[in-house]
Amino acid sequence: MADRYLRFTGTAPGRFLTRGLGLPQPAELHRWSPEHPALKGEVLHLTAGKPAPEPAAPPAAVVLDATHVRDVEGLADVHAALHPVVRSVATSGRIVVLGAPLDPADHHQAAAQQALEGFTRSLGKEIGRGRTVNLVRLTDRAAAESTLRFLLSPKSAYVSGQVIEVAEGTGPADLDWERPLAGRTALVTGAARGIGAAVAETLARDGARVVVLDVPPAEADARRLAERLGGEALALDITAADAGERIAAALPDGLDVLVHNAGITRDRRLVNMPAERWSPVLEVNLASVLRTTDALLATGTLGEGGRIVATASIAGLAGNAGQTNYGASKAGVVGLVRSLAPRALAEHGVTVNAVAPGFIETKMTAAVPLLIREAGRRMNSLAQGGLPVDVAETTAWLAHPASGAVNGQVVRVCGQSLLGA
């Protein structure tokens, strides 16, 4: 699992050699830890078209307000604002561009605002040194506070090239930003190991009482983790027809956060794929997600203020040879999110979003043959694989009580993979 190339390029001879050969230059990413909970340096706030304040020191992050940009002249202001500072942004720093929703009645505004997307994604691909670039389309800055805090923190180290839409809305008045999930219950499927275990740990760090769900053969691992986190284990195959009802019965006081993480692969090209390899993937990754979501909404187990975070994959967005079953299941998750999100919010007060991981260093990807693994690791703007905690931090942001205005989003945690948009 160790990324030896990343370690090698972190040394002076390694840097010299790989640079000379024109090879990828991954930078070690600064991730959240109790000792380093914030970016190292100031956040520089710029507004397109307004004079820029002189930064006292190289900024750790730049936020550029381009919400008012309505035409091509306005885009020149975006260039003028970022061109002089982009070089000085610290290693593993952040650029966040604030945009506005596209106006269907004004194609000049829509063109200019859509242009910000191409701008952001292009800058993400060239900026290097572990720095990320994201675009947030918002109408109400207060509703985007949890999103901006996430993007401007070490928690978003592997999220780049994303366009995130934040609607209007109000968050809870008194919020403990250190332990935002205190007093809330979160259930994570497939949480005995891998990404799910990291999600459980991160939600517990944020104060949640966590229910670690996994298949009966993984019960011992699920129990160990649950005990460590002060939560509970639930041994249950999520494909059981009554899985939703059984979860509801196990949680008579209700559930605040539901994370659909359990997933499997059964790779083979379609010509060689019998139904026995197709069905289980669609069952675990999609059918059970649909069934349990329906049951937990219908029983009222998930109610006002609830959060659903499903797990897609870049394979579902870009497609992947040998994964017609997996790609179909993960694209299905995206369809579920897009359709259900507005209705779930209107009818139940529950948001529905998805994370779409790219190459994440887990047992699943450690089993991939070396050359394909190396390609997967390097084919993204950060030139390295992500860690389970990167998906977990993104999930925690979407699960946040103050993220009620983030709904129907599919956020890739992929270091801006070259695959897919």
Ligand code: NAD
């Ligand atoms: P993993 O195989 O390490 O863990 C998956 C967990 O799900 C296991 O503990 C397993 O027992 C559990 N599980 C499987 N079937 C289940 C069922 N029927 N009921 C309950 N639990 C079940 O996988 P991972 O790499 O941690 O992936 C987690 C999620 O992220 C999956 O949905 C996967 O498709 C997705 N994903 C992973 C990557 C990656 O690079 N690892 C990339 C994209 C998406």
